Amino acid sequence: MVSAFRRRSLSKTQAGFAITELIVSAAIFSSISLGLLMGFTSLERNYVATSDFSLNHADEMRISDYMAMDLRRAIAVQPAENDTTIFIPAYYDQTGTPQTPALDGQGGVFYGASGSSVRIHYYLMAGTIYRQQDSAPAQPLAVNVQDFVFDVTDAGKVVTTRITFNPTFNSGGASAAATTATAFYNTTLLRNSRTDIQSSVY
Amino acid sequence: MLRQDSTKTGSVLVWTVLVIAMLSLIAVETLRLVTAKYQNALQTSTWQEALLAAECGIDLAIVELRKSLYPQPNYAWEGWNNPPGNEVTGYELTTVPNAGLNGTPMTIETNVDAPSQLIDPTNSWQYYRIRTVGTIPITGPARASDNPQDTKLRRLSLHWERFTDGILAPRSLEKPQVSRRIEAIVRPVSAFDQAVMSVGVVDLKNQNIVVDSYDSTDPTKSTNGLYDAAKRQENGDIATDGQLIDAGNAQIHGDVATNAGTVSGAANITGVERTDFYQEPIPIGAPSWADSSTATIDGTTTINAVATQGSVASRYTFSSISLSGNKTLTLAGNPNGSQTYIEIYVTGDISVSTGQIVVQPGVTAKIYFAGNVDITGNGVLNSNNQPGDFMLYGIQPQTTSSEHVNFGGNSQITASIYAPGHDVTVNGGGTNGHVYGSIVGKTVTMTGVSNLHYDERLGSTGVINNYKIVSWFEDNR
Numbered sequence A: 001m002v003s004a005f006r007r008r009s010l011s012k013t014q015a016g017f018a019i020t021e022l023i024v025s026a027a028i029f030s031s032i033s034l035g036l037l038m039g040f041t042s043l044e045r046n047y048v049a050t051s052d053f054s055l056n057h058a059d060e061m062r063i064s065d066y067m068a069m070d071l072r073r074a075i076a077v078q079p080a081e082n083d084t085t086i087f088i089p090a091y092y093d094q095t096g097t098p099q100t101p102a103l104d105g106q107g108g109v110f111y112g113a114s115g116s117s118v119r120i121h122y123y124l125m126a127g128t129i130y131r132q133q134d135s136a137p138a139q140p141l142a143v144n145v146q147d148f149v150f151d152v153t154d155a156g157k158v159v160t161t162r163i164t165f166n167p168t169f170n171s172g173g174a175s176a177a178a179t180t181a182t183a184f185y186n187t188t189l190l191r192n193s194r195t196d197i198q199s200s201v202y
Numbered sequence B: 001m002l003r004q005d006s007t008k009t010g011s012v013l014v015w016t017v018l019v020i021a022m023l024s025l026i027a028v029e030t031l032r033l034v035t036a037k038y039q040n041a042l043q044t045s046t047w048q049e050a051l052l053a054a055e056c057g058i059d060l061a062i063v064e065l066r067k068s069l070y071p072q073p074n075y076a077w078e079g080w081n082n083p084p085g086n087e088v089t090g091y092e093l094t095t096v097p098n099a100g101l102n103g104t105p106m107t108i109e110t111n112v113d114a115p116s117q118l119i120d121p122t123n124s125w126q127y128y129r130i131r132t133v134g135t136i137p138i139t140g141p142a143r144a145s146d147n148p149q150d151t152k153l154r155r156l157s158l159h160w161e162r163f164t165d166g167i168l169a170p171r172s173l174e175k176p177q178v179s180r181r182i183e184a185i186v187r188p189v190s191a192f193d194q195a196v197m198s199v200g201v202v203d204l205k206n207q208n209i210v211v212d213s214y215d216s217t218d219p220t221k222s223t224n225g226l227y228d229a230a231k232r233q234e235n236g237d238i239a240t241d242g243q244l245i246d247a248g249n250a251q252i253h254g255d256v257a258t259n260a261g262t263v264s265g266a267a268n269i270t271g272v273e274r275t276d277f278y279q280e281p282i283p284i285g286a287p288s289w290a291d292s293s294t295a296t297i298d299g300t301t302t303i304n305a306v307a308t309q310g311s312v313a314s315r316y317t318f319s320s321i322s323l324s325g326n327k328t329l330t331l332a333g334n335p336n337g338s339q340t341y342i343e344i345y346v347t348g349d350i351s352v353s354t355g356q357i358v359v360q361p362g363v364t365a366k367i368y369f370a371g372n373v374d375i376t377g378n379g380v381l382n383s384n385n386q387p388g389d390f391m392l393y394g395i396q397p398q399t400t401s402s403e404h405v406n407f408g409g410n411s412q413i414t415a416s417i418y419a420p421g422h423d424v425t426v427n428g429g430g431t432n433g434h435v436y437g438s439i440v441g442k443t444v445t446m447t448g449v450s451n452l453h454y455d456e457r458l459g460s461t462g463v464i465n466n467y468k469i470v471s472w473f474e475d476n477r
Helices: A002-072 A176-181 B002-067 B148-153 B456-460
Strands: A076-078 A083-088 A118-125 A128-133 A139-142 A149-154 A158-164 A184-189 B090-096 B106-113 B128-137 B160-164 B167-172 B177-190 B196-198 B202-204 B210-214 B238-240 B244-246 B262-264 B301-304 B314-318 B320-324 B328-332 B340-346 B350-353 B356-359 B363-369 B373-376 B380-382 B390-394 B403-408 B412-427 B433-447 B450-455 B464-475
Touching: A002 A083, A002 A118, A002 A128, A002 A139, A002 A149, A002 A158, A002 A184, A002 B002, A002 B148, A002 B464, A139 B148, B002 B090, B002 B106, B002 B128, B002 B177, B002 B464, B160 B177, B177 B456, B238 B244, B301 B314, B301 B340, B320 B328, B320 B356, B328 B363, B373 B412, B380 B412, B390 B403, B403 B433, B412 B450, B450 B456
Parallel strands: B196 B238, B196 B433, B202 B244, B202 B433, B210 B450, B244 B262, B301 B328, B314 B340, B320 B350, B328 B356, B340 B363, B350 B373, B356 B380, B363 B390, B373 B403, B390 B412, B403 B412, B412 B433, B433 B450
Antiparallel strands: A076 A083, A083 A118, A118 A128, A128 A139, A149 A158, A158 A184, B090 B106, B106 B128, B128 B177, B160 B167, B177 B464
16 A cells, blocks of 8 residues: 555656656757757858858959959940940950051051950849950859949049949848948059050050 | 666757757858858969969060160070060060969069061061960869859969960960960150150259140141141150159149159149159160261361161261351251261260251251260251251260250250260250250259250150050950
8 A cells, every 4th residue: 555655646746747847848948949940040041141242252353353354454444333345455366366466656556457446345134244245145254143233433544343242141131331341342454555545554 | 767867868969969960060061161262262362463473574574675775785685595586586484482372483484576567667666575474373272163254264274274385375284273374565665755854853943944745747736847836735744763853833734753752843734743753764875886086076067968768877986076156067968858867976075156066958867975065056957857857865974974965045956865874954045945855864954944845756766765565465265
């Protein structure tokens, strides 16, 4: 009897303790799970934003380097926001072979036909920034960049490009200050005399 | 009790493993992202440095071209396989240790040639073509960027190099590197590229001085090849290798440039003020053709210019020229006024006072002088009225001596003066002093009412003083 009573008594105690324990442990589990979920969600969001920022920065750098390369050898520039045209000498012939230049009689030289040039058009369309050389198919430089803005400031002898995007760290959208902070600048010295304005080589 | 402990321990272990696994996944992905980013940044930096290397090659070539302008021995093209010429490519390979990223060597391959198409028919000046390839090793693995557009832009040579001997000719590589290629065309620059150029101070003494320009070859910028105030141009530039231009509020229709110096009295300058000027003046040596003549010109004399274009100029050597009391030295050409050429070397001084040097029509004269020059009154009659037809070249004096060139006393002179070792003074005196041409001196001083009218045509005549890039192109095939 004693032992049976003890067993029942022990069972009741044990049963009641198990319910409490269950509730407590469930609460703790829920809290921990919620914390972990929030933590991982935050980490994941942060990771995506960081990854996005990193990719966008690489895109900025690529676009900037492309434009700087063309600006260095430019002979004329038509700047506009998200739509800039650069003219470079017609250095290559139809087969892509470099040509020997000829004197222009004014102290300069030209490649190909006198007055000829190659038109390079940079523009943003449908979330993609393209580089198009004359009438060749446009080459996408960066995709999914609908939030990009590239601006070109023409100071004659030097041209400055500025590229920004909207970072996604804040779910409410990027502030103006955050967008400004992404600005990628490049100031390029134009090596050639320009045909569109009065300028000299360095 | 033991079973309960064992269960709890197992639960904790599972949680721990799960958390570690998730954190590890995040860490791995972050590391992958950072590594790719780092690699991209490293390759981009190396790519940028390769451009610097290629542009260094242009500088190296221009240094050699400039050396070749100096009197012999000038040691130009030493260390190169050939001096460049038509169908002959001068080649040099320079390696600068530790100049690249992470202490890598910078390799600069420079090729220079002189195609016959690049000879200016108006003055026979040769333009040179410089092709350079700058190369920097990549210190990371031979791994291309994730983005194909990066690969198209920054053409890394991971296993194959694109350029060999300055042209597109692929070859295999043992280690990855970046190469960039530039082609530049340089043209000669005349010593008379500015209205006034001084090694030291330029001092314009008062506001009555006028410096402007015209172009004797352009009827919209001159009248019958002569200066016309109504067609005045704004290229009367003044420059100094020194730190001071005292413009004295003179009327300067052009730019002024110093070598990191200052410009005072700049109220009437129409152009811009620059501080980035430096052009080392090439010294003039004694002509190699000079003889040991000790003849002095001090009476009325006529010497003949009979050489025509393409032949060696008629040449004379004198110990001095001293003309006074209406004595003249006539440089006579063909009676029909056709173009003839004469060169005179004066080993001593030139002094013209109440006398005159007469340059007859059609004669182009160059006078080399080793001493001082003093010309007053209308001491030079240049019948062609073209400053390119009467050029005075000052032989570089010893550093211990002080030589001068003075034009004074209501003088009107059409001439170009290149004397970077002489102090040059233009003293307008009276009310009507005019110099048509260009002045290069150790120092340049203008006083009184002096008018200097720079003929822009001089920029393509006279002695070559430098080389200037007129075309630049990066070949990114």
